[in-house]
Amino acid sequence: xxxxxxxxxxxxxxxxxxxxxxxxxxxxxxxxxxxxxxxxxxxxxxxxxx
Amino acid sequence: xxxxxxxxxxxxxxxxxxxxxxxxxxxxxxxxxxxxxxxxxxxxxxxxxxxxxxxxxxxxxxxxxxxxxxxxxxxxxxxxxxxxxxxxxxxxxxxxxxxxxxxxxxxxxxxxxxxxxxxxxxxxxxxxxxxxxxxxxxxxxxxxxxxxxxxxxxxxxxxxxxxxxxxxxxxxxxxxxxxxxxxxxxxxxxxxxxxxxxxxxxxxxxxxxxxxxxxxxxxxxxxxxxxxxxxxxxxxxxxxxxxxxxxxxxxxxxxxxxxxxxxxxxxxxxxxxxxxxxxxxxxxxxxxxxxxxxxxxxxxxxxxxxxxxxxxxxxxxxxxxxxxxxxxxxxxxxxxxxxxxxxxxxxxxxxxxxxxxxxxxxxxxxxxxxxxxxxxxxxxxxxxxxxxxxxxxxxxxxxxxxxxxxxxxxxxxxxxxxxxxxxxxxxxxxxxxxxxxxxxxxxxxxxxxxxxxxxxxxxxxxxxxxxxxxxxxxxxxxxxxxxxxxxxxxxxxxxxxxxxxxxxxxxxxxxxxxxxxxxxxxxxxxxxxxxxxxxxxxxxxxxxxxxxxxxxxxxxxxxxxxxxxxxxxxxxxxxxxxxxxxxxxxxxxxxxxxxxxxxxxxxxxxxxxxxxxxxxxxxxxxxxxxxxxxxxxxxxxxxxxxxxxxxxxxxxxxxxxxxxxxxxxxxxxxxxxxxxxxxxxxxxxxxxxxxxxxxxxxxxxxxxxxxxxxxxxxxxxxxxxxxxxxxxxxxxxxx
Numbered sequence: 001x002x003x004x005x006x007x008x009x010x011x012x013x014x015x016x017x018x019x020x021x022x023x024x025x026x027x028x029x030x031x032x033x034x035x036x037x038x039x040x041x042x043x044x045x046x047x048x049x050x
Numbered sequence: 051x052x053x054x055x056x057x058x059x060x061x062x063x064x065x066x067x068x069x070x071x072x073x074x075x076x077x078x079x080x081x082x083x084x085x086x087x088x089x090x091x092x093x094x095x096x097x098x099x100x101x102x103x104x105x106x107x108x109x110x111x112x113x114x115x116x117x118x119x120x121x122x123x124x125x126x127x128x129x130x131x132x133x134x135x136x137x138x139x140x141x142x143x144x145x146x147x148x149x150x151x152x153x154x155x156x157x158x159x160x161x162x163x164x165x166x167x168x169x170x171x172x173x174x175x176x177x178x179x180x181x182x183x184x185x186x187x188x189x190x191x192x193x194x195x196x197x198x199x200x201x202x203x204x205x206x207x208x209x210x211x212x213x214x215x216x217x218x219x220x221x222x223x224x225x226x227x228x229x230x231x232x233x234x235x236x237x238x239x240x241x242x243x244x245x246x247x248x249x250x251x252x253x254x255x256x257x258x259x260x261x262x263x264x265x266x267x268x269x270x271x272x273x274x275x276x277x278x279x280x281x282x283x284x285x286x287x288x289x290x291x292x293x294x295x296x297x298x299x300x301x302x303x304x305x306x307x308x309x310x311x312x313x314x315x316x317x318x319x320x321x322x323x324x325x326x327x328x329x330x331x332x333x334x335x336x337x338x339x340x341x342x343x344x345x346x347x348x349x350x351x352x353x354x355x356x357x358x359x360x361x362x363x364x365x366x367x368x369x370x371x372x373x374x375x376x377x378x379x380x381x382x383x384x385x386x387x388x389x390x391x392x393x394x395x396x397x398x399x400x401x402x403x404x405x406x407x408x409x410x411x412x413x414x415x416x417x418x419x420x421x422x423x424x425x426x427x428x429x430x431x432x433x434x435x436x437x438x439x440x441x442x443x444x445x446x447x448x449x450x451x452x453x454x455x456x457x458x459x460x461x462x463x464x465x466x467x468x469x470x471x472x473x474x475x476x477x478x479x480x481x482x483x484x485x486x487x488x489x490x491x492x493x494x495x496x497x498x499x500x501x502x503x504x505x506x507x508x509x510x511x512x513x514x515x516x517x518x519x520x521x522x523x524x525x526x527x528x529x530x531x532x533x534x535x536x537x538x539x540x541x542x543x544x545x546x547x548x549x550x551x552x553x554x555x556x557x558x559x560x561x562x563x564x565x566x567x568x569x570x571x572x573x574x575x576x577x578x579x580x581x582x583x584x585x586x587x588x589x590x591x592x593x594x595x596x597x598x599x600x601x602x603x604x605x606x607x608x609x610x611x612x613x614x615x616x617x618x619x620x621x622x623x624x625x626x627x628x629x630x631x632x633x634x635x636x637x638x639x640x641x642x643x644x645x646x647x648x649x650x651x652x653x654x655x656x657x658x659x660x661x662x663x664x665x666x667x668x669x670x671x672x673x674x675x676x677x678x679x680x681x682x683x684x685x686x687x688x689x690x691x692x693x694x695x696x697x698x699x700x701x702x703x704x705x706x707x708x709x710x711x712x713x714x715x716x717x718x719x720x721x722x723x724x725x726x727x728x729x730x731x732x733x734x735x736x737x738x739x740x741x742x743x744x745x746x747x748x749x750x751x752x753x754x755x756x757x758x759x760x761x762x763x764x765x766x767x768x769x770x771x772x773x774x775x776x777x778x779x780x781x782x783x784x785x
Contacts (some may be wrong), residue, residue: 004189043085
């Protein structure tokens, strides 16, 4: 049962990490444009033409 | 329009000297528009950042104000085929956004906590049949408590504040029993943990919050989407006004107008704000306000109202504060009176919770007392059982029953070209058995159009539209608008009071009065106004009038078939209403109605026990809209009127009105089903809890099972429900 001593904190830490991710993405307005983001990845206007 | 409008009202300047401007954009149909628009903007000198939001159809621009004028942006966008107008975020929208973010954060916290606690709880439950040492179980409970208490304190915020607000107003809403249930469940669990008991209810409390928050997030997301789209529409109406700033006339957005501004309203233009005429003489079409289609002559000293259309003369107008006119004051007073009855309407869920909260709390009390006094349980055990009754009855399914349906219904509304102003409207629309229509702008299109378009050769019609572009005459303006005419002909010349002429295919094309075009005038003028065109030896008469919405006859037929009582109430003259009523086959119609008479009519129907839906757009309809059980306005309606409507519809067709009724009816049925289900669930679960058999496992299963069932039932509104599907075809054909 000693394994619980670090498995439980590990589970909670992982959960907290995901929660931090959610708060971070909300703060950065990542959910502002769900449709645009899907297409934006296909645009290559940020690649310098050679 | 000539000069570019002055958008400085909408521009915000950063501390580092760069300007920011948000534009609402119309005409975005696909993802390819995204690089199109952004590249076009970035090519302009001085533009630092251009980012288009494909969800909200808004473009955020950051630019150097010394290098580029904001009016350039709309000009360039127009050239590549998009209509754009500066967008000003309203407070309501910012609030909705903030609320959405908070709910999402709360949901995140609740889900995180629920996952971790479940991990521990399932170990405890499965350990009961094997051999979990009591020390490990207590340790698990302790860890659960450490996670659950702060998580509940954070994630419960929306419920706690709402419950507190309700109690302070001495009311009960669904959040009151939720708050009590969660608090008691947590309190009892902490106590039990301290006393090394078998059961703790941390998982139930947190899961309850997670489910409820999920329901609210969906609801809020839908509401936010509707608000964004409505905000764009308001911005894209984007009218400009010609204002005198002491030295010269400049074009400014209507939103930037203030009391005391001096405006010039040219012939055929819409009056941008309420005001008093300082100079000029004209006739004003007040149909948007009174429903009367005959223009009213005005001169210096008279009041003109926003939304009315100026006739042939130019007017100089001083803007007065809103609400200074007798007409608007009268309307506002009547709305206030009529609205009082309306605010007494109680939502289905509130009605249920009004009964529910006292009932469950009483049940818990009786259970606890009975166990203690009659069945010889210890005070501690009796208390535990009483609280477990409260936990089991905590209205999870009940609280999800209505919001989930609401979210789905407003989605269905949205797809049918409707915006729900007020969530309560949905329930009220579902009860309607009688519909009262206004005529002008509601059954008919808000803009007059060519009534006999199919009798005229297509090329002649197109020519007429292009000629009309060169004229300022109100009829010509209406003609050009309704034909969506192309560019004006080169070298077109207007002869004031007579018509427009332009060289065309070697000859001359003329558009104007009968005499001007050398045509035989019609002996009897009906309610339509005529305009003539002559080109290449051919002459045609265009009859311009308020046309019925293209599907009005069909929709009225459909509504009658659905068994609804139909009436027409118009402020227009009886002679103008009669042909419309006859064409639509509506037997009960009245013309020349004053706002007070409209209310009286609606009240009389209500007194007969009818649930009346009022559909209207004019200021004169606003009080009747407020008095009716439910109300719908077209998007072209004046502000005051739109504010009274439960829902607003888009486009030229009347279909959304029928769709609104069909969807709401369906939604109301689902709400009732869901509420019934939630009550049946309680009828089964409560006896188990009263018998003292509600283990945490039972509570968790019962709660999530009922919540999921209720949510799935609400999703049926999305699926191919026959009536909804039939009526809710997307309305994409608006200009």
